[in-house]
Amino acid sequence: MTELLVVLQIAGRRCAVSAHDVKSVIELGTVTPVPRTPDFIAGIAALRSQSLTVIDCRRALGFESSQWPTDERAAVIANGGHSYALVVDRVEDITTATGAPGQVPGGFGPAWSRVATGMTETRTGPVLLLDLAMLIAGPEGARGEIETVA
Amino acid sequence: MDDLLAEFIAETREMLEASGGEIVAWEADPADRARLDAIFRFVHTVKGNCGFFDFPRLAALSHAAEDALADCRAGRREPDQALVSAVLAVIDRIALMIDAIEAGEGLPEGDDAALIALLDVSRETWFEEGSDASEPAVNPAQEPREEAPEPGNADQPAPLRRSDPAAQRTIRLPVELLDRVMSGVSDMVLARNDLAHRLRQAGNQPTIDGPFERLTAILSDVRDAITRMRMQRIETLFGVLPRLVRDLSAELGKQVMVDLDGGDVELDREMIETIRDPLTHLIRNAIDHGIEAPAARLAEGKREIGLLTIAARQSGNTIAIQISDDGRGLDEDRIAAKAIATGLITPAERSAMSREKLVNLIFEPGFSTAETVSSVSGRGVGLDVVRQNLERVGGTIRVASQPGEGTQFTLQLPLTLSIIAGLTVDVGPQRFAIPQAYVEEIVQATHQALDFTRMGEAALVTFRGNRIPCLMLAEVLGLEDAASDARELTLVLLRLASGDLFALAVDRIHSHGDLVVKPLAPAVMKCGLYAGSTLLDDGQPVLLLDVANIAASHALVTDGRARVLQPSMPETAVEADAPRAMLFTDFTGRRSAVRLELVQRIETAPTSAIDTSGQRPRVVIDGTILPLVGLPETPVTRDKLRLLRLADGVCEVLYAVREVEDAVALTGALVAVPEDPLIEAMTLVGGEPVVLIDAHALFAAHGTPAPSATIARPRCTLPDSDWARTILAPLVTSAGYDILPEGSAAEPGAVAIMSEDMFEVAETLGRVPEGPVIRLRDHPEETPGSATIYRYDREALLAALSALRHARAAGDNRP
Structure with missing residues (x-):
């Protein structure tokens, strides 16, 4: 298994997404807030002529983002025809998985189970593999919240 | 080889789509030779192309259909319902196979023999049996064939695409490539804007500015072309x-x-x-x-x-x-x-x-x-x-x-999803865009002038006598509402597709222009407030408001219920209270007011649009020459003038003002000022005296009917002479009269201008015109005892015309 992974630190935990999904890592400039959206949507930003939806991954998992440091850099991913910039604690490294993905007995806990597809070993230690589609969908609670707003 | 195959698939697809309509049209009118030819060309092309590839089933199917259709073309067979259905079935099968080939799968299971049998190429028996009997039935199919450019000969299929000699040359491109080019051009535009900004900062540099202008022009051309590429x-x-x-x-x-x-x-x-x-x-x-x-x-x-x-x-x-x-x-x-x-x-x-x-x-x-x-x-x-x-x-x-x-x-x-005209507005620190299509009007006025009222959580404004629901954009978006206490309101009046009008209060209008709209991520769309995002020239992303949805979520879109409720709204309650007037300071420094109903709008005209060479000043507004009053006696030194556009429903007059203040309710008592005919009354506004302009006198003196005026201009008959036609007529016309053609029946009320001699003749014959008469004499010296005007006494003539006209206008106005 030699899949390239981008290692990100989210809410103090080491996570990884497939390097295929990450289009680039950018210095995030001005983020325009989007009023009346769930708080995990930090806003929109421009990447050249493209518009990016900025997702605060800590909040998307249901954590308070103020507890964690924020990297200037964000990972740009594409999902469902739209581009997103992921705000994380830190964009750590690019590495290769050394083992096959596996599960942890007892699960990853409620917040993480929703977005985690499993764990894998890398040269720099174990990381949690994330499902990007679930991550950018935001915390489960957000759905009800949006409905009341709309 | 793969390229060839892709080309084949794409071409077949395109023809499949096009021929779907042809077949149905052909079925409706089997005698339609052009349709038959089109379908024939399709199967023929498929058959021909199959030769390059190894698709025996496709080849067999298309071949069978081609044969059947060729018989029809040759008149050997009459297309009937069964044949059309069979051909359709064959085309469907071909479509299925093409799908399978494209997907790289094996051809769908199944035997085409049954389909081919339906086409029944081996109908010679039927044909032989029925050839005589069916002869008359074939005739209708032959008639249109004569009109066809090329009488059918089944053995020599018509050359392909011959019906389309002027067809544009086209190539097929993947959509994704187009999108990449498009976004590339957008990037170029942004880079250009950035460069423009820097150039401005660096000051004028003729050696750079020229090429830069050219770049700008080329870019905008390219952008147009790219936009058209998206059109289909x-x-x-x-x-x-x-x-x-x-x-x-x-x-x-x-x-x-x-x-x-x-x-x-x-x-x-x-x-x-x-x-x-x-x-x-x-x-x-x-x-x-x-x-x-x-x-x-x-x-x-x-x-x-x-x-x-x-x-x-x-x-x-x-x-x-x-x-x-x-x-x-x-x-x-x-x-x-x-x-x-x-x-x-x-x-x-x-x-x-x-x-x-x-x-x-x-x-x-x-x-x-x-x-x-x-x-x-x-x-x-x-x-x-x-x-x-x-x-x-x-x-x-x-x-x-x-x-x-x-x-x-x-x-x-x-027309297009991606580029729309839009208005950008500011609320607090943020900027939003509104599609121009919804924007009816932009209004900037005080709370008082708009009669802004809070009704519970809702707000209402009164605009042109109508109560209109007003949404505070800051509240809609849940932003800090800092500006709501400000004296001025900036309202964008939005007209929904359903015809409903509502006002959206914003802090500032920023600008307007074409916006390239990009879709938003679903999580953002879910909140229902935004329709997309766009990048401003400085590269800043801006959200495009979803006006229809915002209105709907605030229940501002009338369905059956609300429409019935509407008439019970207290629309005119405020109107009746006090007359409302527009307050302004004129060029003599006098605070004046004019009744609000008369004010069409406030215009700003460059001084160059004003012509003072005539006796009365005129101004050109939107390509129309209109009378202008209120100008200072000294020449105007400003570049631009603020003008109130007043209208009485027929005439328009512009009133030059030094400063427009506000719209106010005239609550104080109106004191008549008989000594000044141009002033209706004096009143107090905020404890200070204000003169109310007498609109009647104003329009009586200066109003000229607008070109589109429906009211009849006063008419006038002239003496039958060259002098009258060439010298008198223009003068009379400019005084606001229509000249009646000579010899037309005298109209009641029409002013007659006649020479003194003519009048005397008419008098003796007892045929004096019914209406007012202006008599002209040829000599400057007055003839005692007769009310005549010397024919070159312009002043007197105009005065007489004007007096008659005002008498008439006053008569019209009186109910």
């Missing part, structure tokens, strides 16, 4: 419709003829995709619910075959698509019953509703009149979804229907 003929959407109609009507046991019009209208590619489903839905509806079964139609005295017309028209930057059927029309009573049953309207409201309003209830959520759910329409997806889909792209839908005669759905769509 609506034909691509229409092409599949005949087939759809045919299949649906066959399934439902109805006979429907489809008539397509306006296929050459171009629409944004994405837009075509967006309307595909709504259009299909409406067609299904029309066939299922609208058009009656043949027997029912005959009983109604209609043609057995129903007619479905789909027409596209472009007007400005919108496209209208109309889908009409000649079916039974919408059942008013059933819609009403359903609407009442679902609580959409009350019985009382129903009785107050017009048919038009009522039938448009079918777009309300949860509405569906179909009692039984058929397989074709009524799968739980109602017309509300159709409307929603259209509104999402800024479109609208309306329905009109006459019982027993048919139903018309009209779709209005913006």
